[in-house]
Amino acid sequence: MPPRNPVRRGRFAPSPTGPLHPGSLLAAFGSWLLARHAGGEWWIRVEDLDPPREQPGAIERQLRTLQAFGFESDGPILYQSARDAAYRDALGRLLASGAAFECWCSRADLADNGGLHHACVTGPQAGRTPAVRLRVPQGQVVAFDDAIQGRVTQDVGREVGDVVLRRADGFWAYQLAVVVDDAAQGITDVVRGADLLDSTPRQILLQRALGLPTPDYAHLPLIVDADGRKLSKSMDAAPIDDAAAPLPALRWAWRALGQDPAALEACTDVAGTLAAALAGFSPSRVPSESVAMHNTGVAIAP
The missing domain is CATH 3.90.800.10 (Glutamyl-tRNA Synthetase; Domain 3)
Structure with missing residues (x-):
């Protein structure tokens, strides 16, 4: 088995099947916070393995949205279609x-x-x-x-x-792809939505079969609609508008992660918001239960 990467490294891995939604923002923010809290790196991977489901221009829009919210990869962006x-x-x-x-x-x-x-x-x-x-x-x-x-x-x-x-x-x-790429990128901490929780045991089996390190896992709460459905499968899953001011959306995601709203109240720009979030972040406050999407403050595309 290859040695585990001594540097703590997390990742966010969107699929280009459409624009980012509030649940995607929560996963990006949560994975970024946990990586930075551990003094580690945060990388982006594009999981473009299913061409029939992909939308033209989706990944460019996703990366633009992430940049507008202050999330930029610490390493080269990996595209699974090239792997x-x-x-x-x-x-x-x-x-x-x-x-x-x-x-x-x-x-x-x-x-x-x-x-x-x-x-x-x-x-x-x-x-x-x-x-x-x-x-x-x-x-x-x-x-x-x-x-x-x-x-x-x-x-x-x-x-x-x-x-x-x-x-x-x-x-x-x-x-297969996620196991091979987590190892290739030296990912030590996989932080993602709880909808992928039941995939983790089969990925651990595959890591063992290939002789690859097993990362640490943290599965964030899902964002659900009023009927308890995962938001990405709901008609309410409106995309994030990357042209709008991102601060209300970041504050909403911060609250959904169980953190103290007061920590971000005085922030007036993205950089200051992320700095304050990192300083005030408490991993133990992240909830395990699903979060209902009510009054999010998330700006959505028209």
């Missing part, structure tokens, strides 16, 4: 070791098992490209300590099954 060789190398190692295998099963084939793959129900199919899966044996349980959510335990074998690493359509799966 094909690294993913192929990792997949080849997993196949060679027997940790991964080719699979011709379709979603319809797995319907009777709730979509979970525990064993192939069909063999090679003429004219069909196989997916590649990580082999997850029955009884495979993973436990880890999340800095915000506490102790997390998942029976990956029973609840998830064999994990897709490369899809049948040829696109790389998120689970």
Whole structure:
């Protein structure tokens, strides 16, 4: 296993499927604060692995929005679309070791098992490209300590099954790419939304299979609408307007992270707001429960 990066390093990894939303701002601000609080670096990664879902110009707008809010990467921005060789190398190692295998099963084939793959129900199919899966044996349980959510335990074998690493359509799966890139970028602290909490055990399994370090994890509260739905899946998920004054949005995100509103009241510009936020930040106050989006003060695009 390669040595763990001695420098604390966090990251924010948007996908270019549209403009940033308030939940994205919370994830960016929270990951930036936790990285800076630890005296570490904060990097940006572009997770552009799913062309059918991407919107033209989205990443340029996302980066412009981040810059308007004072968030700039401490290292070179990594684009996953340029990482094909690294993913192929990792997949080849997993196949060679027997940790991964080719699979011709379709979603319809797995319907009777709730979509979970525990064993192939069909063999090679003429004219069909196989997916590649990580082999997850029955009884495979993973436990880890999340800095915000506490102790997390998942029976990956029973609840998830064999994990897709490369899809049948040829696109790389998120689970493989994120593990390979966290290691390549020396990420020591993964801070992201709690919607990805149940992905972490399968990523830890993949790190072990590849002999890669396991970062520390912290999963921030989700932003939900009045009906309790994740905001990005709600009709209320209006994008952040990067042309508007960012201070009200930063103050809202600060409150959503459980911090003292008074710490930012006197700030009049972005740089001063971020400096005051870093000085007053208390990680122990970050809530584990979802945050309802009411009276956010977040400026949204018309």
